[in-house]
Amino acid sequence: MRELVIAPSILAADFARLGEEVDQVLAAGADWVHFDVMDNHYVPNLSFGPLVCQALRRHGVQAPIDVHLMVRPVDRIIPDFAQAGASLISFHPEASDHVDRSLQLIREQGCRTGLVFNPATPLDCLRYVMDKVDLVLLMSVNPGFGGQQFLPGTLDKLREARALIDASGHAIRLQVDGGVGPRNVAEIVAAGADTVVAGSAIFGQPDYASVIADMRRRAASGPGVS
Ligand code: DX5
Ligand code: ZN
DSSP, X not given: OOOOEEEEBGGGSOGGGHHHHHHHHHHTTOOOEEEEEEBSSSSSOBOOOHHHXXXXXXXXXXXXXXXXXXXXXXXXXXXXXHHXXXXXXXXXXXXXXOHHHHHHHHHHTTOEEEEEEOTTOOSGGGGGOGGGOSEEEEESSOXXXXXXXXXXXXXXXXXXXXXXXXXXXXXXXXXXXXXXXTTTHHHXXXXXXXXXXXXXXXXXXXOHHHHHHHHHHHHHHOTTOO
C-alpha cells in the first residue's frame, strides 16, 4: 500500500485567516491542500476560485494544491487554475461534455488529472481513460457542503475502484472525500483508498497535528483497533 496522503479541505478553514490556516495545517503534517471550488450551478454552494489559489501560492504555500472542481462548464476554468498554481485538477464527468478532452487539457496545462465520482455515479467511463487519469476521487457525500455524514456504500465502491486501478497497471491515486475522520479512516484505507480529504474533522479541532497523527496511526493499525 502506498503512503497515506492526507489532504485537508480548506472549505472548513477560517477564510479570514486562510494563509495562516494553510501554513498551520501543513506544519501539522498534512500532505496536500484540498481546494473545493463550488459554483452555485453544478453544486448548490459557492466557495472560491483561481484568485484565492494564486493568493496561497504568493503567500508561500509550496505543498501540492489539489483543486476539486465542482463547476460547470469545466474546460473554461482549467487554464486559470493551472496559471494560479494548481498541482492537480479534478472534475466530475457529468459536468464536462467531453471528459477525455478535459483530461487532456489539464495535462497540457502542466497539471495532474483527477476524475470525481458522485455517490450514485458509476465508474464506467473510468475504464476508457485510465491512461489519462492520475487520481480517482470517490465522493462519500453528495458534493456541495462540508460537515456531512460519510455514506457507507462508498466502501464497496472503493474496493471496485481499487481493483480497476490495480488491474490497469497505472499509478493512479485513489482518494475519498466527505465525512472522513479518525473514526472511519481505517476502514476507508482498508477498502483501498490511499488519499483522504478531511475538512471539518481537522479544522474543527483545535490541534491539527494531533488529528492528523491520529488519522495516520489508525490508518496504519487497520479497522477494529482504536
Ligand atoms: C464536499 C467537498 C468536501 C468537503 C469535505 O463537496 O468536496 O471536500 O468539504 O468536508 P468534510 O470533511 O467536512 O466532510
Ligand atoms: Zn472536495
